[in-house]
Each structure stands twice: as C-alpha cells, then as structure tokens.
Amino acid sequence: QIFHGTAFTSKSAKEVEQLVDYLFCINEDGIIEKIVAPSDSEYEKLLDAYSEAENFHRLADGQYLLPGFVDLHVHAPQWAQSGTALDLPLYDWLNTYTFPVESKFSDLDYAKKVYEDLVSTFLANGTTTALYFATVHKEASLLLAKICSEKGQRGLVGKVVMDDPEQNPDYYRDQDTQTALADTEEFILAVKDLAKSTKQGVYPVVTPRFIPSCTDEALKGLGELAAKYDTHIQSHCSEGDWEHNYVQDRFQKNDAFALNDFGLLRDKSVMAHCNFLDDNDAELFAKTGTAIGHCPISNAYFANSVIPIARFHKKGVDIGLGTDISAGSTPSIFDNARQAVVSSRMLEDGVNTALPAAKRGVPNSRITINEAFYFATAGGGESLSLPIGRLEENYAWDVQIIDTKLSTAKLPIFNANEDLYDIFQKIMYLTRPENIREVWVQGERVHSRAN
Numbered sequence: 001q002i003f004h005g006t007a008f009t010s011k012s013a014k015e016v017e018q019l020v021d022y023l024f025c026i027n028e029d030g031i032i033e034k035i036v037a038p039s040d041s042e043y044e045k046l047l048d049a050y051s052e053a054e055n056f057h058r059l060a061d062g063q064y065l066l067p068g069f070v071d072l073h074v075h076a077p078q079w080a081q082s083g084t085a086l087d088l089p090l091y092d093w094l095n096t097y098t099f100p101v102e103s104k105f106s107d108l109d110y111a112k113k114v115y116e117d118l119v120s121t122f123l124a125n126g127t128t129t130a131l132y133f134a135t136v137h138k139e140a141s142l143l144l145a146k147i148c149s150e151k152g153q154r155g156l157v158g159k160v161v162m163d164d165p166e167q168n169p170d171y172y173r174d175q176d177t178q179t180a181l182a183d184t185e186e187f188i189l190a191v192k193d194l195a196k197s198t199k200q201g202v203y204p205v206v207t208p209r210f211i212p213s214c215t216d217e218a219l220k221g222l223g224e225l226a227a228k229y230d231t232h233i234q235s236h237c238s239e240g241d242w243e244h245n246y247v248q249d250r251f252q253k254n255d256a257f258a259l260n261d262f263g264l265l266r267d268k269s270v271m272a273h274c275n276f277l278d279d280n281d282a283e284l285f286a287k288t289g290t291a292i293g294h295c296p297i298s299n300a301y302f303a304n305s306v307i308p309i310a311r312f313h314k315k316g317v318d319i320g321l322g323t324d325i326s327a328g329s330t331p332s333i334f335d336n337a338r339q340a341v342v343s344s345r346m347l348e349d350g351v352n353t354a355l356p357a358a359k360r361g362v363p364n365s366r367i368t369i370n371e372a373f374y375f376a377t378a379g380g381g382e383s384l385s386l387p388i389g390r391l392e393e394n395y396a397w398d399v400q401i402i403d404t405k406l407s408t409a410k411l412p413i414f415n416a417n418e419d420l421y422d423i424f425q426k427i428m429y430l431t432r433p434e435n436i437r438e439v440w441v442q443g444e445r446v447h448s449r450a451n
C-alpha cells in the first residue's frame with residue numbers, strides 16, 4: 001500500500017513533526033518500509049508509477065494522518081457500566097458495582113456482546129492498540145483476545161488474578177491460588193498460539209488486579225510466570241489513599257517496591273494510575289523500565305488526584321495514556337489527552353486565589369498538547385516496548401485519517417492557508433469520532449465510516 005498525504009507524528013515529547021504531502025510505502029507485513037519527502041528524487045517516479053494503482057491512497061483535501069492511539073489501561077468488562085456510579089469511593093464502587101458486573105462474564109454470550117462492541121468502539125475512536133484487563137474467567141479472557149484478533153486491533157489481554165478469599169467476594173474470585181496460577185499459564189499459552197495467526201499481534205499479559213486482591217504466593221507465582229514466558233505485566237499501583245495505605249500496612253513499603261519484590265516491575269510492565277508514587281518509586285520505575293498508564297479522567301473521579309506526570313517523565317519513566325474504562329467514562333484517548341493537559345494545569349496553578357488560605361500549586365507541572373499527543377502515541381509504544389505510535393520507517397502502519405472538512409463535523413478552519421500547527425492543535429482538541437474516517441492497523445483497514 002502507498003499513502004499520499006500530510007501527517008503529524010512526535011519528533012520528541014515536546015515537538016510534533018509535520019510531514020507535508022509525503023508518501024508512505026507500507027510492505028506486506030504492514031510495516032512502514034519507506035517514507036518519501038516531496039524533495040526526494042524518488043518522489044515523482046513513485047507518483048508516476050503508482051498514483052493510478054488500486055493500492056494507492058491519496059488523502060482528500062482537509063484530511064490528515066495521525067498515528068493510531070495506544071490505550072494503556074482498560075477494564076474491558078466494565079464497558080457494560082461505563083458512565084455510571086462515578087460518585088462512589090473506589091472500594092465501594094468495586095464491591096457494589098464493579099465485581100457484580102465483572103462476575104457476569106462467566107457467560108460467554110454476554111462477554112461476546114460487550115467485548116465486540118467495545119473493540120469496535122475503540123477502533124472507531126482511533127485506538128489501534130489496547131492493554132486490557134479482562135476478568136478472572138480464563139475462557140472469556142481468551143474470547144476477548146480472539147475478538148481483538150478478528151477485528152484487527154492489537155490487543156494485549158490479561159486474565160485478572162484475584163485469589164485472596166479474605167479480600168474478594170466468593171462470587172467473584174479465583175477458586176484458589178494454584179488454580180489462579182494454572183489458569184494464567186494456560187491463558188498465556190493459548191494467546192501465544194492465537195498470536196501465530198494474528199497479523200497485528202495479540203499478547204498475553206500477567207495481571208494481578210492490585211496488591212490487595214492477591215496473596216503473596218500468587219504475586220510471586222505471577223512474577224515467575226512473566227519471567228518464564230517473557231510477557232507483559234499490568235496492575236494498579238498507588239492509585240488512591242485507601243490502596244496506598246493498605247499496602248503500607250501489609251508490607252511497610254510503597255506499592256512500587258512491594259511489586260518489585262515479587263518480580264512484577266520489568267521492562268514490559270505497565271502500572272495504572274501511580275498517583276502516590278514518590279521520587280524513589282519513580283526512580284525504581286525508570287530503572288526497571290516500568291511504565292505508567294496515566295488515566296487523568298479516572299484519577300479525577302476515583303483518586304481525587306492529579307499525578308505529577310511532568311516530574312516523572314523528567315525522571316525517565318515511560319508514560320502513556322489510558323481511558324481506565326469504566327472508572328474513566330469515555331472510550332476516547334482524545335478526551336484523555338485533553339484532560340491530561342487540563343489536569344496538569346490545575347496541579348500547576350489550580351487553586352482559587354480569591355480564598356485567603358490559597359497557595360499556588362506545584363511549579364513546572366504543566367504539559368502541552370504536544371506532550372499529551374506524544375503520550376497517546378509514541379509514549380504508549382515505548383511503554384509496551386513495541387514499534388508502534390510513530391510514523392517512521394520500521395514502525396507498524398497504525399494510523400487514523402482525520403477529516404477536518406466533513407460537512408456534519410467540520411473543524412473551525414476558515415483560512416485557506418491556515419498554519420499547520422494550528423490545524424494539529426484543532427485536531428487534538430476538537431476531533432470527534434465522526435471526523436475519524438478510517439483507521440488502519442498493521443497495514444489493514446479496520447474501520448471506515450460511511451457518514
């Protein structure tokens with residue numbers, strides 16, 4: 001396939017590169033083989049040879065290419081309750097809403113209905129790669145991996161482990177520790193098998209829900225399984241006061257160091273939230289290659305907190321964005337990129353200075369929309385150690401085509417020669433699913449809109 005058009009991609013965390021009227025040559029494996037600038041000598045030759053060919057895609061006027069988004073934190077079953085119960089504290093929310101919802105996924109017909117809708121919705125929102133928590137059920141978790149495989153999304157999927165009978169309800173937990181570990185191992189092998197016939201890749205993920213839901217033996221066994229099969233790992237880390245204090249009481253240390261003791265912080269680890277990481281924890285993340293799945297909308301609802309993302313990034317921690325469906329209600333990484341900027345500004349300046357006791361916030365906390373775009377794309381790819389999230393040679397062709405001139409969802413661009421960087425910012429702040437005309441993963445079209 002050859003694509004001809006204007007693209008935006010991250011050059012660095014702070015800089016967005018504009019590739020104006022470039023040619024992108026994609027090979028049969030769905031990898032970007034060559035990127036050709038209009039000034040290159042080959043450019044005219046390639047245009048002459050291919051512009052009438054069936055595999056040549058010329059973007060229309062007003063259309064732009066962005067890398068597909070990476071969502072680093074999703075609870076797939078919670079799609080069924082998205083947008084509800086956002087006013088409860090985390091512990092109550094888990095026990096009264098979330099565990100009952102997740103327990104229904106022993107029913108594969110129900111799981112199929114929810115998971116198919118979620119994966120399609122994510123693709124329509126430009127999310128080409130997602131890191132999923134499924135449920136404790138091995139079969140339904142495998143079904144989610146199969147649905148990603150069939151719909152063309154790059155899915156990283158974990159069977160959730162919650163084995164501690166003291167901490168989890170009897171109606172929703174692993175039967176016992178040995179079964180939790182055996183099911184995880186079988187799940188890893190089954191997904192690795194599925195990956196052999198999946199062009200864009202599916203990956204098994206070792207998934208202790210969070211420290212409070214797991215016994216020491218399970219945490220240790222999961223660390224060993226991840227090392228044995230070289231898998232990704234995901235969990236929640238230092239999300240809110242309750243969880244943070246629970247781990248302190250149990251281990252007399254912060255989540256990060258406790259997780260590390262069980263072999264759960266490694267290069268392919270992604271920890272959600274991390275609101276209460278201190279500088280030592282962040283340094284441990286940087287040293288082990290552990291990434292943060294930053295979920296700014298969820299953090300506002302369930303942690304009442306803004307994570308100092310600029311500070312941790314400066315310390316060398318990999319960072320990407322997550323929706324955290326359904327503690328975050330929206331399936332859109334665009335929405336989370338916008339909130340990441342807003343939240344960071346509140347951390348920097350966010351007090352009502354009219355109040356007598358008000359102090360200003362934390363200096364140097366703000367991030368720009370360029371950085372939010374970087375976290376949504378390249379940062380997500382780095383967090384997962386996969387060649388995705390950038391429009392560069394040897395990266396996967398995972399893209400979204402944004403139409404700014406759609407009659408039903410036009411972006412406010414009124415000048416024929418509008419500055420391209422202004423167009424980029426308008427895309428980041430104003431794009432709706434209607435504007436996302438096509439989505440490609442690994443060189444295959446996985447979503448297109450008729451209207």
Ligand code: GUN
Pocket residue numbers: 075090094098209210236239298302324327
């Ligand atoms: N901590 C443990 N489980 C969950 C969950 O499902 N959502 C969030 N936000 N935090 C959690």
Ligand code: FE
Pocket residue numbers: 073075236272324327
């Ligand atoms: Fe979560």
